[in-house]
Amino acid sequence: MENATNQKMSRRDFMKSSLAASCAAALGMNLTPTSSKSLVPALISAAASDEQWLKAYCSSCIWPNCQTLVKVKNDVALEVRGDPEGPFNKGTLCPRGSAILSNLYNPYRVKTPLKRTNPEKGLDVDPGWVEISWEEALGTIAEKLKEVRDKDPRRFAVMLGFSSRMTETKAPVLFPTAFGTPHQMNNAGPLCAVHYGPQLHHGTYVDKIDLGFCEYLITIGRTVGANFMKSSGPARALADALDRGMKFVVVDPRCSTEAAKADEWLPIRPGTDLAFGLALLNVILYELDRYDVESVKLRTNGPYLIGENRDYVRDPESGKPLVWDSGDNAAKPFDAENIGDYALDGTYEVGGQTVRPAFALLKENAKDYPPEWAENITTIPAETIRRIATEFVDAAHLGETITLDGVTYPYRPVCLAPERGAANHVDGQDAYFLFDVINIIMGASDTPGAMCSVEEGPPWYASGPDGTLEVTFPGAGQWSHLHHGTEFSFPTKTLDLTTFYPIGHNTTPTFAQAYAKPEAYHMPYELEALMTFGGNGIINNASVDEPVEMYKKIPFVFSISYHFDEPTLFSDIVLPENADLERYQVYHAHDIDAAGSDTINMHSTNYRYPVVSPIYDTKQAEDIFFEIAKRVGFLFGPGGLNFLYNQAYQLPETHQLALDRHYTYQEVCDLMLRGTHGDDKGEAFFKENRVNWTVPLGRNYNYNFNPTNRLEIYARSQMDVGRRLRDNLESVGLSTVPGWEFMDPDEFFSYYNPLPSWKNYSLFDTSAEYPLYVINWKISPRPLGIAGQDDNPWLREVVQKWELGGLGVHMNRATAEAIGLENGDRVIIQSQHGGKVEGTLFTTDLIHPEVIGIPGQSGHLSPQLNPITREGTNFNQLISGHEGHISPTSAAVEISARVKVMRA
Ligand SMILES: Nc1nc2c(c(=O)[nH]1)N[C@H]1C(S)=C(S)[C@@H](COP(=O)(O)OP(=O)(O)OC[C@H]3O[C@@H](n4cnc5c(=O)[nH]c(N)nc54)[C@H](O)[C@@H]3O)O[C@H]1N2
Ligand SMILES: Nc1nc2c(c(=O)[nH]1)N[C@H]1C(S)=C(S)[C@@H](COP(=O)(O)OP(=O)(O)OC[C@H]3O[C@@H](n4cnc5c(=O)[nH]c(N)nc54)[C@H](O)[C@@H]3O)O[C@H]1N2
Numbered sequence: 001m002e003n004a005t006n007q008k009m010s011r012r013d014f015m016k017s018s019l020a021a022s023c024a025a026a027l028g029m030n031l032t033p034t035s036s037k038s039l040v041p042a043l044i045s046a047a048a049s050d051e052q053w054l055k056a057y058c059s060s061c062i063w064p065n066c067q068t069l070v071k072v073k074n075d076v077a078l079e080v081r082g083d084p085e086g087p088f089n090k091g092t093l094c095p096r097g098s099a100i101l102s103n104l105y106n107p108y109r110v111k112t113p114l115k116r117t118n119p120e121k122g123l124d125v126d127p128g129w130v131e132i133s134w135e136e137a138l139g140t141i142a143e144k145l146k147e148v149r150d151k152d153p154r155r156f157a158v159m160l161g162f163s164s165r166m167t168e169t170k171a172p173v174l175f176p177t178a179f180g181t182p183h184q185m186n187n188a189g190p191l192c193a194v195h196y197g198p199q200l201h202h203g204t205y206v207d208k209i210d211l212g213f214c215e216y217l218i219t220i221g222r223t224v225g226a227n228f229m230k231s232s233g234p235a236r237a238l239a240d241a242l243d244r245g246m247k248f249v250v251v252d253p254r255c256s257t258e259a260a261k262a263d264e265w266l267p268i269r270p271g272t273d274l275a276f277g278l279a280l281l282n283v284i285l286y287e288l289d290r291y292d293v294e295s296v297k298l299r300t301n302g303p304y305l306i307g308e309n310r311d312y313v314r315d316p317e318s319g320k321p322l323v324w325d326s327g328d329n330a331a332k333p334f335d336a337e338n339i340g341d342y343a344l345d346g347t348y349e350v351g352g353q354t355v356r357p358a359f360a361l362l363k364e365n366a367k368d369y370p371p372e373w374a375e376n377i378t379t380i381p382a383e384t385i386r387r388i389a390t391e392f393v394d395a396a397h398l399g400e401t402i403t404l405d406g407v408t409y410p411y412r413p414v415c416l417a418p419e420r421g422a423a424n425h426v427d428g429q430d431a432y433f434l435f436d437v438i439n440i441i442m443g444a445s446d447t448p449g450a451m452c453s454v455e456e457g458p459p460w461y462a463s464g465p466d467g468t469l470e471v472t473f474p475g476a477g478q479w480s481h482l483h484h485g486t487e488f489s490f491p492t493k494t495l496d497l498t499t500f501y502p503i504g505h506n507t508t509p510t511f512a513q514a515y516a517k518p519e520a521y522h523m524p525y526e527l528e529a530l531m532t533f534g535g536n537g538i539i540n541n542a543s544v545d546e547p548v549e550m551y552k553k554i555p556f557v558f559s560i561s562y563h564f565d566e567p568t569l570f571s572d573i574v575l576p577e578n579a580d581l582e583r584y585q586v587y588h589a590h591d592i593d594a595a596g597s598d599t600i601n602m603h604s605t606n607y608r609y610p611v612v613s614p615i616y617d618t619k620q621a622e623d624i625f626f627e628i629a630k631r632v633g634f635l636f637g638p639g640g641l642n643f644l645y646n647q648a649y650q651l652p653e654t655h656q657l658a659l660d661r662h663y664t665y666q667e668v669c670d671l672m673l674r675g676t677h678g679d680d681k682g683e684a685f686f687k688e689n690r691v692n693w694t695v696p697l698g699r700n701y702n703y704n705f706n707p708t709n710r711l712e713i714y715a716r717s718q719m720d721v722g723r724r725l726r727d728n729l730e731s732v733g734l735s736t737v738p739g740w741e742f743m744d745p746d747e748f749f750s751y752y753n754p755l756p757s758w759k760n761y762s763l764f765d766t767s768a769e770y771p772l773y774v775i776n777w778k779i780s781p782r783p784l785g786i787a788g789q790d791d792n793p794w795l796r797e798v799v800q801k802w803e804l805g806g807l808g809v810h811m812n813r814a815t816a817e818a819i820g821l822e823n824g825d826r827v828i829i830q831s832q833h834g835g836k837v838e839g840t841l842f843t844t845d846l847i848h849p850e851v852i853g854i855p856g857q858s859g860h861l862s863p864q865l866n867p868i869t870r871e872g873t874n875f876n877q878l879i880s881g882h883e884g885h886i887s888p889t890s891a892a893v894e895i896s897a898r899v900k901v902m903r904a
């Protein structure tokens with residue numbers, strides 16, 4: 001512990017060394033900001049005449065902001081560096097960015113179209129690949145898809161993931177829509193339940209910490225960038241904030257890179273984040289009684305009167321929710337002009353029923369959760385919880401304001417920031433909601449230094465008829481169901497079960513398990529064809545056996561693959577795509593989950609083109625889509641793929657795709673660039689130049705743009721979703737969601753309650769058989785599998801040399817001693833759900849004593865893949881996508897499980 005928290009080195013030095021130089025050393029490079037600034041131009045001028053540094057950008061993150069220069073000689077890419085002109089990375093690059101060369105020259109790439117000759121499928125089955133021509137591959141696929149489309153287009157599904165470059169290209173999503181199937185399934189969701197809170201409270205799919213102004217940051221199961229070396233900006237912004245004196249508290253079962261540099265690490269028992277939040281709220285409301293009263297009155301639904309049925313009490317004439325005017329002692333519509341004061345407390349009689357303001361109920365709900373209660377559950381001492389709550393409130397500068405660009409905001413530079421580690425639990429949606437509520441009642445939401453929306457105003461959201469936030473931006477449609485729920489359909493319109501999990505955003509593991517028993521889940525039909533592209537539905541989710549069975553059961557599977565991975569192994573036809581450095585791509589870069597003042601208002605158009613010619617017989621993925629769409633008959637005309645492109649990119653009329661022409665993706669990129677930046681700024685311009693722009697700082701703070709908008713601190717919309725679901729289920733003769741018959745429906749629907757309560761669900765089963773909790777986290781060389789990071793030998797080296805504990809199984813030293821295990825022992829970890837994996841023990845003081853930590857996503861399962869992917873331990877086999885271990889409301893998978901550990 002001493003080493004990790006040793007602060008002799010300044011924090012900024014540490015960040016520099018850990019984020020750039022140390023890893024660069026592993027790659028034999030020097031990548032620190034200063035050196036790259038001075039070295040790169042020097043290298044460029046010294047370059048031999050046939051050696052060029054070409055402009056590109058790195059695409060190894062889901063938000064690929066970093067601009068790069070690639071050294072190319074004789075059509076061979078030799079080196080990648082951060083472009084000193086890149087406004088986000090400022091010349092830096094993380095190891096993933098440099099290691100992209102191993103993506104291009106990876107010997108395990110798929111080099112030509114392939115056809116399987118062995119009809120048997122399995123992780124350890126040789127598919128018997130034979131090489132075929134593009135003509136044969138595309139012809140076979142087109143014939144099959146035509147047949148399915150004529151019969152019933154819903155029987156075709158597309159399975160995507162982040163490696164389909166979802167943030168850069170809309171093609172993979174438009175393709176199934178143009179085909180006519182609702183089945184665009186995304187593998188990213190169930191282990192990534194990070195969207196409900198941001199959608200409800202910021203109107204966007206994720207949120208963003210304003211590190212430029214923040215003075216007190218508490219992360220709860222969230223990384224800010226340093227954990228995975230984001231050279232795109234957040235890691236630097238965190239270092240700057242720490243230098244400036246921002247207090248930083250990390251609530252995490254393990255001491256991460258960030259926790260090691262924080263003011264305080266609070267090791268929490270996994271899955272108990274909600275209990276921690278409830279206790280913070282208890283201290284704030286009962287012991288301190290300090291919060292932003294004006295914000296609660298004017299900016300939340302806290303004053304809304306709640307009736308005996310737990311819903312808003314409404315004005316009989318206008319239907320508007322009522323508040324209690326304590327000046328006049330009368331109930332009035334929330335937006336009445338003559339309100340003397342909004343009551344936040346008390347009990348009133350309105351329309352013959354007893355009613356209370358929502359805020360009074362929020363407070364009452366927190367009463368049962370004092371810090372002493374939470375200490376037992378979270379293992380964080382009650383006094384620590386008290387102190388943290390007090391420091392947080394002190395840092396909130398209640399009553400103060402700040403003026404930026406002539407606009408005055410509440411100055412509440414504090415932020416409670418949850419993410420996956422807190423959100424991916426059975427009650428994780430409630431936990432996210434509650435941490436947001438604490439920010440909101442401090443007046444710290446969409447204001448300087450607080451948690452903000454990722455989209456700039458005006459006006460991303462507006463007040464709906466009830467006065468509360470409604471998303472108004474048309475492009476937000478994909479996420480808007482998180483607020484009001486997916487429309488109910490029965491028999492289900494889609495096979496992915498979202499009708500039963502109306503605020504879930506993807507249900508892949510649950511779907512795979514249901515697919516084995518279609519009748520039990522009322523599936524009206526089965527799939528006949530599946531395309532998989534850049535998502536790993538086999539090993540990235542909970543359990544492995546069920547997805548494997550599903551892949552086997554679907555009669556025709558094809559994939560767009562860049563290298564051999566598990567979904568490729570289960571394909572009948574494989575279409576090879578270009579590697580990163582061989583691709584065209586356009587991306588609008590801006591900071592997403594955290595930003596400092598130097599980048600929060602920065603925008604850039606990132607453009608790249610093949611810096612080397614494709615080495616193998618591969619194609620750009622988008623060109624594959626256009627070609628299949630043309631052959632099957634959905635490229636042209638209204639509703640076709642070209643048409644949807646025009647709509648999705650909102651291209652000006654002058655730069656739209658003609659509805660009867662087959663474009664190359666290169667041409668489409670050129671159209672997009674010229675349509676956005678003007679005819680003189682097409683592909684040729686962007687090969688030589690960058691375009692960056694800033695917006696006024698204030699546009700980040702949506703507080704300013706919606707002065708009458710109220711946020712839900714009483715989750716009325718979630719309650720309403722649950723009630724409608726229950727009614728709809730009853731109307732078709734079901735008492736609960738299929739698969740949950742073992743649970744009393746009242747208990748099931750209590751997860752939709754408007755105020756969170758603590759529940760002892762399966763993770764807290766106290767049986768002695770599985771005494772430990774297992775957790776997982778993203779590791780720097782592989783936050784996701786984008787760009788084949790699992791396959792990349794350079795990144796393997798980085799993990800071995802620089803990641804604490806490498807790919808070992810982390811266990812607290814004292815715990816190991818108590819059960820007679822030692823550092824380096826081979827161990828078996830067995831989960832309460834039956835999964836069993838093996839690994840090498842790494843003992844450390846930097847993890848909670850009840851916790852086993854398995855980093856990253858390693859231990860791939862097939863002997864058919866690059867052998868380095870098999871190193872390490874596969875975490876995902878230990879968790880479960882089954883009912884009881886997923887969120888009843890969102891189907892998000894519980895990312896911890898109870899386990900036992902034995903010597904192998
Ligand atoms: N153990 C563990 N599991 C996790 C997570 C974790 O942190 N740890 N994170 C979860 C989260 S937050 C998310 S969002 C999901 C993401 O899960 P997915 O969306 O499935 O994403 P990825 O891991 O990026 O990529 C999946 C597949 O894409 C392939 N691939 C990589 N590059 C390319 C390419 O250029 N082209 C093509 N065609 N394929 C490519 C890889 O081989 C890999 O099989 O995973 C979840 N699962
Ligand atoms: N540069 C870059 N940025 C990315 C990505 C990328 O690929 N590259 N991926 C993006 C994606 S898809 C996502 S979802 C986000 C994820 O970003 P995060 O949610 O920040 O990432 P994780 O590392 O998965 O989890 C965060 C922490 O939760 C801790 N944890 C595990 N279990 C618990 C628990 O029960 N309680 C608490 N309190 N903590 C726990 C882990 O130890 C870990 O440190 O990152 C996004 N940002």
Ligand code: SF4
Pocket residue numbers: 058059060061063064065066089092093094095096097098229230231232
């Ligand atoms: S932070 Fe992300 S975009 Fe930047 S170099 Fe690293 S992987 Fe690439």
Ligand SMILES: [Mo]
Pocket residue numbers: 188191192
């Ligand atoms: Mo994610």
